[in-house]
Amino acid sequence: MHGRGGQGAVTASRIIATAAYEEGKYSQAIPMYGTERRGAPLTAYVRIDNVRVRERELVHTPGISLCFDPLISLQQAVANDLKPNGQVLLNAPFAPEKSELAGEINIATVDATSIALETLGRPITNTAMLGAFAKATGVVKLESIEKAIKKYFPGRLGDMNIAAVRKSYEKVSPWVPAKNKVAPKMQVDLEVGGYGTLKDVSSWRVFYPVVNEEKCIGCKTCWIFCPEAALEWKANNKPAMVDRACKGCGVCANECPVKAIEMKRVEGA
Amino acid sequence: MSYEVMVGNKATAVGCKLARVKVAAVFPITPQTTITEYLSEIHASGELPGFEFINAEGELSSQVIAQAAEAVGARSFTCTSGPGLLYMHHPMQETASKRLPLVMAVVHRGVKSMQPDHSDLMSQQWQGWLHIYVENAQEILDTTVMAYKIAEDKRIRLPVAMGYDGYVLSYTAEPVEIPAQEDIDAFLPPYKPMPGILPVSDSSDKWRDFEADPKGFGAGWGEGDPMKPWQMHNEAVLNGEKVIKEVFAEWGKKFGRTYGNGMIEPYRVEGADCVITAMGTIAGTAMAAIDKLWADGKKVGLVKIRSFLPFPRNDFQEIAKGVGAIGIFDRSCQPGFYGPVYHQMRSTLYDEAKRTPILGFIGGLSGKEVRIDDMYKIGEKTLKVAKGGKPEAPIQWV
Amino acid sequence: MEEMILSPGSTCQGCGAAMAARLTFKVLGPNLIRHGIPCCPDHVTKHPRQGAVFEGGGSSLTGSSRALKALGRTDVKAVGFFGDGGTYDIGFQGLSAAAERNENILVITKDNEAYMNTGGQRSGGTPKYAETTTNPVGPNSRGKNEPKKNIPMIFAAHYVPYIATASVAFPEDLMQKVKYAKDIEGFRLILIQSPCPVGWRFDPAKTIELARAGVQAGVWPLYEIEHGTTFKLNYKPKELKPVSEYLKPQSRFRHMTEVEVNEVQANVTSNWQRMLKSDEMKTVVL
Numbered sequence: 001m002h003g004r005g006g007q008g009a010v011t012a013s014r015i016i017a018t019a020a021y022e023e024g025k026y027s028q029a030i031p032m033y034g035t036e037r038r039g040a041p042l043t044a045y046v047r048i049d050n051v052r053v054r055e056r057e058l059v060h061t062p063g064i065s066l067c068f069d070p071l072i073s074l075q076q077a078v079a080n081d082l083k084p085n086g087q088v089l090l091n092a093p094f095a096p097e098k099s100e101l102a103g104e105i106n107i108a109t110v111d112a113t114s115i116a117l118e119t120l121g122r123p124i125t126n127t128a129m130l131g132a133f134a135k136a137t138g139v140v141k142l143e144s145i146e147k148a149i150k151k152y153f154p155g156r157l158g159d160m161n162i163a164a165v166r167k168s169y170e171k172v173s174p175w176v177p178a179k180n181k182v183a184p185k186m187q188v189d190l191e192v193g194g195y196g197t198l199k200d201v202s203s204w205r206v207f208y209p210v211v212n213e214e215k216c217i218g219c220k221t222c223w224i225f226c227p228e229a230a231l232e233w234k235a236n237n238k239p240a241m242v243d244r245a246c247k248g249c250g251v252c253a254n255e256c257p258v259k260a261i262e263m264k265r266v267e268g269a
Numbered sequence: 270m271s272y273e274v275m276v277g278n279k280a281t282a283v284g285c286k287l288a289r290v291k292v293a294a295v296f297p298i299t300p301q302t303t304i305t306e307y308l309s310e311i312h313a314s315g316e317l318p319g320f321e322f323i324n325a326e327g328e329l330s331s332q333v334i335a336q337a338a339e340a341v342g343a344r345s346f347t348c349t350s351g352p353g354l355l356y357m358h359h360p361m362q363e364t365a366s367k368r369l370p371l372v373m374a375v376v377h378r379g380v381k382s383m384q385p386d387h388s389d390l391m392s393q394q395w396q397g398w399l400h401i402y403v404e405n406a407q408e409i410l411d412t413t414v415m416a417y418k419i420a421e422d423k424r425i426r427l428p429v430a431m432g433y434d435g436y437v438l439s440y441t442a443e444p445v446e447i448p449a450q451e452d453i454d455a456f457l458p459p460y461k462p463m464p465g466i467l468p469v470s471d472s473s474d475k476w477r478d479f480e481a482d483p484k485g486f487g488a489g490w491g492e493g494d495p496m497k498p499w500q501m502h503n504e505a506v507l508n509g510e511k512v513i514k515e516v517f518a519e520w521g522k523k524f525g526r527t528y529g530n531g532m533i534e535p536y537r538v539e540g541a542d543c544v545i546t547a548m549g550t551i552a553g554t555a556m557a558a559i560d561k562l563w564a565d566g567k568k569v570g571l572v573k574i575r576s577f578l579p580f581p582r583n584d585f586q587e588i589a590k591g592v593g594a595i596g597i598f599d600r601s602c603q604p605g606f607y608g609p610v611y612h613q614m615r616s617t618l619y620d621e622a623k624r625t626p627i628l629g630f631i632g633g634l635s636g637k638e639v640r641i642d643d644m645y646k647i648g649e650k651t652l653k654v655a656k657g658g659k660p661e662a663p664i665q666w667v
Numbered sequence: 668m669e670e671m672i673l674s675p676g677s678t679c680q681g682c683g684a685a686m687a688a689r690l691t692f693k694v695l696g697p698n699l700i701r702h703g704i705p706c707c708p709d710h711v712t713k714h715p716r717q718g719a720v721f722e723g724g725g726s727s728l729t730g731s732s733r734a735l736k737a738l739g740r741t742d743v744k745a746v747g748f749f750g751d752g753g754t755y756d757i758g759f760q761g762l763s764a765a766a767e768r769n770e771n772i773l774v775i776t777k778d779n780e781a782y783m784n785t786g787g788q789r790s791g792g793t794p795k796y797a798e799t800t801t802n803p804v805g806p807n808s809r810g811k812n813e814p815k816k817n818i819p820m821i822f823a824a825h826y827v828p829y830i831a832t833a834s835v836a837f838p839e840d841l842m843q844k845v846k847y848a849k850d851i852e853g854f855r856l857i858l859i860q861s862p863c864p865v866g867w868r869f870d871p872a873k874t875i876e877l878a879r880a881g882v883q884a885g886v887w888p889l890y891e892i893e894h895g896t897t898f899k900l901n902y903k904p905k906e907l908k909p910v911s912e913y914l915k916p917q918s919r920f921r922h923m924t925e926v927e928v929n930e931v932q933a934n935v936t937s938n939w940q941r942m943l944k945s946d947e948m949k950t951v952v953l
Binding site: 006040198200201204224225226227228229230242244245246247248249250251253254255263 | 873
Binding site: 319321335337338342363 | 702718719720722723725727728729730731733734735736737738739760763764767768
């Protein structure tokens with residue numbers, strides 16, 4: 001299961017494991033952290049079996065791959081190393097036929113981000129993926145997922161998440177075999193690694209700043225407050241986003257005294 | 270060259286001065302407190318120009334201070350005993366992982382008492398340092414200087430702990446020859462740190478890009494094969510044997526004093542039927558016992574072990590070929606595992622074609638006095654086995 | 668002034684600590700060794716870095732600064748960038764001793780009021796009633812039960828040359844303080860309020876807005892103390908904003924009752940009175 005810190009991929013893996021246990025199966029959920037930061041990619045693993053799962057190595061050849069993040073869903077890495085006829089379920093705002101992911105795999109999509117924004121008000125896509133997971137793969141039943149969710153999210157929060165689950169259960173696309181059979185040579189490595197330097201965080205963004213240069217008074221408030229130094233100051237005395245350094249936090253837009261910056265949603269995010 | 274009758278702790282301080290140590294961070298604990306006082310006197314007198322002396326608020330801090338100073342490029346020193354060493358356990362590991370050639374004097378104080386045994390330094394076997402055990406005040410002074418040469422050698426670049434017994438050596442006075450500063454300077458050049466963290470120039474356009482800590486072992490979290498730093502560190506410690514032998518040979522040539530080959534110091538091993546081994550001050554006591562044994566027609570030799578880490582495997586595999594038994598004296602006991610020197614010896618000789626019997630002896634714990642007579646008996650027991658007899662027990666408590 | 672931070676850094680979106688690092692090191696420039704300990708964030712700038720164990724901040728700064736002196740490289744500064752854990756708690760002893768010895772070091776503490784690096788456990792810097800992962804709210808607990816340790820006053824009581832508090836929402840004030848501290852000999856510590864969107868649970872776009880609210884409500888007063896004697900309050904609004912404006916947007920305080928909010932308000936108000944008095948006398952009574 002691929003996602004970013006903050007999207008609930010680890011919780012999702014535990015919900016699936018719990019749901020499986022509800023149905024009398026055994027389960028195991030392993031998280032794999034790199035840099036533990038909201039926005040940084042991470043992977044979680046789940047095993048479900050009819051007997052107790054003993055091995056503890058990571059799942060290197062999964063039968064199913066889920067991806068919670070729409071931008072990571074574009075990366076071939078989420079479709080690599082699957083078992084033949086493996087299933088890849090993506091959070092994506094397009095139909096599976098449009099996916100460029102390659103291999104002897106079947107692809108299904110659901111726009112979990114929109115579902116999450118509708119039902120939860122935030123782009124935390126884990127529960128919005130789980131309904132789709134239940135319907136598309138049939139590994140666990142919808143009722144089991146709902147039971148498990150109640151364990152992790154009590155009260156009103158549980159209800160909201162169940163709404164997300166049910167919606168994605170309805171909306172998930174059917175399976176479609178991948179149109180590309182051979183994976184491309186150039187691939188982005190999802191390993192964030194340790195605490196070192198990151199080269200490009202543009203994929204962390206759900207929103208990005210757009211500057212209205214007419215409104216802008218060149219006060220540099222946005223520039224001074226950016227935690228990433230991701231706004232450069234142009235010769236015409238206006239700011240511009242540095243694409244690889246902006247994480248889309250929105251501080252610049254919030255602080256601009258004349259509201260000259262608008263946070264726009266990234267396409268496909 | 271001059272001489273002075275001085276206690277072991279003073280020899281350490283004089284060794285530091287001769288080595289032109291730039292930074293010393295210390296904290297008092299019996300029986301090494303006087304090292305800190307001698308160093309403070311050296312500082313107050315101004316006789317070591319540029320010497321920075323820090324009274325740390327605890328041993329953990331003194332390890333971190335000394336480690337940080339080494340990383341910046343200043344030859345540094347710290348010292349401690351027993352519980353103080355245990356307190357530094359956390360940062361001590363980093364000094365080795367970062368390949369910082371710090372030298373530390375460990376004045377033995379057993380972890381169960383204030384009196385000496387080797388349990389303090391032995392408990393730190395896992396830290397990745399080199400461990401050298403010394404027997405008398407002269408050896409302390411000489412080894413302190415040589416330790417820097419060994420530690421700073423490009424092939425090692427690891428910290429060295431020099432252990433010696435509290436009270437009977439730290440507070441006992443003996444005549445010590447003090448080599449001339451110019452001769453020491455010729456022997457031990459100034460410390461050249463690895464390209465590390467000191468900005469290369471003071472002009473803002475020449476500073477370096479961000480880089481992780483000086484290339485050490487485990488200094489790059491989450492990158493590459495996690496097994497590699499351990500393999501490299503393991504190799505580096507084993508390299509110690511070559512460098513130790515070279516440095517001690519050079520010292521012997523220059524200053525006319527040898528300590529065996531640096532790794533071990535054999536005493537009357539030529540023609541002996543068996544040997545016993547010992548580390549630290551009891552090796553000196555053992556030598557007196559050896560003389561008595563030979564006088565009584567009992568051909569027992571002594572191998573004083575100086576370098577415990579790396580262990581003198583090659584030397585002992587050679588020695589074992591020519592003797593009928595080896596009696597090993599451990600001045601520490603790891604509860605449940607007996608003595609560490611005994612285990613290293615067993616491991617060293619396990620694959621040898623000739624199976625040399627070994628006997629283990631544990632004694633001198635928590636400062637229990639080890640006398641010539643005790644060593645004499647150990648020699649006799651070992652001799653008995655060398656002549657075909659059976660030991661009372663594989664490991665005996667003295 | 669050159670940008671010294673790694674851009675982008677490995678911090679979360681809207682990280683207050685990243686802002687603190689950016690402003691601080693902009694002023695300090697390149698010629699220094701930045702000391703880091705396990706902290707969130709740690710690898711923040713392009714400078715050569717001296718790492719140490721968590722409790723070793725003060726000691727490693729000491730070692731560096733003394734070595735630099737011994738090597739005649741006094742052009743290079745020893746600067747620490749630590750968190751509240753490494754300053755208030757596990758790192759306290761080493762820093763206190765370094766202060767007592769008046770080591771020539773500059774300590775910048777970015778205070779995000781919990782052990783954020785390990786997921787947000789309570790620290791000595793966590794304010795009363797804040798919920799953290801190790802003092803969650805439940806029938807038996809209202810979050811942290813104890814007040815925030817007063818680190819600036821504690822270090823001022825070591826009589827060191829310079830102690831200051833600062834906030835990322837007041838960048839000119841922060842940078843001025845760093846500039847002033849840069850060239851003083853001896854122990855200097857600047858404590859920077861660094862809101863953490865993940866740990867304090869608020870919208871990352873509001874980091875600066877929230878920091879500002881904290882200062883304007885008197886929860887985070889901005890002041891300077893030199894040699895444990897002189898006192899200067901840098902920001903004196905005519906009227907303090909109510910603390911509820913600061914507490915409300917943070918989910919770590921959302922469980923607070925009106926009574927509890929009033930308690931916090933009363934404490935803040937009386938503390939502010941003390942600050943005003945000290946400022947008037949230009950001195951602090953320790």
